[in-house]
Amino acid sequence: MDDWLKDSTEVEASWVTVDLAIFTVRGDQLMVLLIERGVEPFLGRPALPGGYVQKAETLREGALRELWEEAGIDGSRLHLEQLGAYGDPGRDPRGRVVTIAYLALGRELPTPVGGTDAKRAYWAPVSQLINGTQELAFDHSAILADALEEIRGKLEYTAVATAFCGETFTLSELRTVYEVIWGHYLDPSNFRRKVLNTEGFVQPTGERRLPPTGRPASLYRRGAAWLLSPPLLRGTGYPA
Template identity: 70%
Template sequence: MDDRLKRSVGVELSLVTVDLVILTIREGEATVLLVERGAEPFKGRAALPGGRVRSDETLGEGALRELREETDIDGTRLHLEQLGAYGDPGRDPRGRVVTIAYLALGPDLPVPKGGTDAAHAYWAPVAELLASPDTLAFDHARVLDDALERVRERLEYTTVAAAFCPEPFTLGDLREVYEVLWGRSLDASNFRRKVTRSEGFVVDTGEQRPQATGRPAVLYRRGPARLLSPPFLRPGTV
């Protein structure tokens, strides 16, 4: 569509991009995958991986391709879901750009590799980034904040916490996910009771892991359930 036709029909074309919030837990901290932008705008600034959606691909396909190109991570092995759309005027100095954000979760993911327009990729603590939101390019601090709250809510009503745990895992490993993401300590006995009574949340593998002290810990894998009944409400919520 040329400029004359756009003016005649009153159409303003928008660019559609995808951005990815890839969260994992490393060394007891919630961390997110960032790239250092290798091109303008915001050259040299930290940003979420992402880019333009091609005309011949779906949004999901674009998200997986950008993840692979910018970080060399295979997104098909992650829990991947659409987070939301961000299209405020001025969010991108290049013009009206609408981005579709995706949330990806995985267990202790490897050190990524940069590529294409990303100078390099690395993991960064979520808490530090949200404490200094101007660190991130575009409106990515807002996207990250929304993603963290989405995960916290998902922990209450779904079994997604297990997506952070390399299999097989112990209930202590699983409890750490809740404690890190909610920022609260949980009673171990009460947590064990809730998990084991929630049908299909975890499956006993029949194996054990030796512990430095005490009895060996039972090893589990993720069960078939995707919803928790009853839900695990965050401490202090009703």
Template identity: 85%
Template sequence: MDEWLKHSTEVEASWVTADLTIFTVREGQLMVLLVERGVEPFLGRPALPGGYIQKDETLREGALRELWEEAGIDGRRLHLEQLGAYGEPRRDPRGRVVTIAYLALGPDLPAPVGGTDAERAYWAPVAQLQSDAQALAFDHAEILSDALEEVRTKLEYTAVATAFCGDSFTLSELRKVYEVIWGQVLDPSNFRRKVLNTPGFVQPTGEQRLPPTGRPAALYRRGTAWLLSPPLLRGGQQS
């Protein structure tokens, strides 16, 4: 076979997809968006939402389209960033498929609606999926694990925790984000001191929220800083 033709055939036999790990905090738990596959391969198995990138799309455009088609969620409203590329030759039984994984975060996102090749879409507790490497189709358990560690690390060095909160939030609500994602209980007084002593992390709105019981709580919004200095480390120490 002509070498150029052989090379062209090999290129045509490869595809690019986008897969999305979408995290939110619901009911006091870290949740990830899953779809139940309505087609082969892995018919009926849970998977991260995603699909093939069309030839006239950018990677980001394809990821946003797949999120809307498979779950009815507008990804433009989320914190969305590229996580990495996954290209193990046998990751997809249909052929050589390289996927670009995206990480998306949002505050208490709504119940999703399945569509296209997804039988249904739903929120699943991350804690229940971590113990079973075979729980998800394809290599999505690996992508989920990488995405979780990425978020845990970003909480230390960036203001990404505010992406899980609404436009305004209390420090208790912000602390709950850290506790849920890190899986550890934080001392309220120490957390408050660290957050307020980190320049640009949060800004007071001047308003308060009245809880069902107890004293009113001050409301904050995300500040101007993205990188936190000093960081809030999981070990409880600032550097």
């Protein structure tokens, strides 16, 4: 037997999984979808939804199936994209497992319902997870941190924040999305100026919404631009 062929037969078998970081905004908080694992390893520990990709599935098909089976959420209507691959040895005690992480954003997502190997599914505040007080199963804490930073960066250069808004929205509602995800207060006047000076970001509808108190607020919808020029940089209290 050739040496290279002999060596190849001794390589440990690998498996491919998918994991999903699903974000939404609820009650002015950034929330992420978690499951409570109902099986070993990490029985009873919180984790991102996900699982093994079946033989005849694409990665995306596997991600959508796992999201539906473990949380009862239809991912076909979400802004879903690949975040990256995670394959450090030892990340999964069952063996050599490489996972493809997906990032998804959605507005007013339903209450999840646990299924298959998920004992339950629920929305958890991201702020309570990124401070390290609660460790997720596998390497999901690292995946969550990467996903959060990816969203924060995308808010600077794209119109993805509108994915958390309704078809029409006020600038105050849009600003809240930025504040919740970036984690700091934004000066309303500076934010308004920056948004309106970014060509194609938002488009006025000509309509107004009457709040419970105060003056009517102008309504906007997402504009034609996806990439923002100039970008809305995070700064230290308002977009630069």
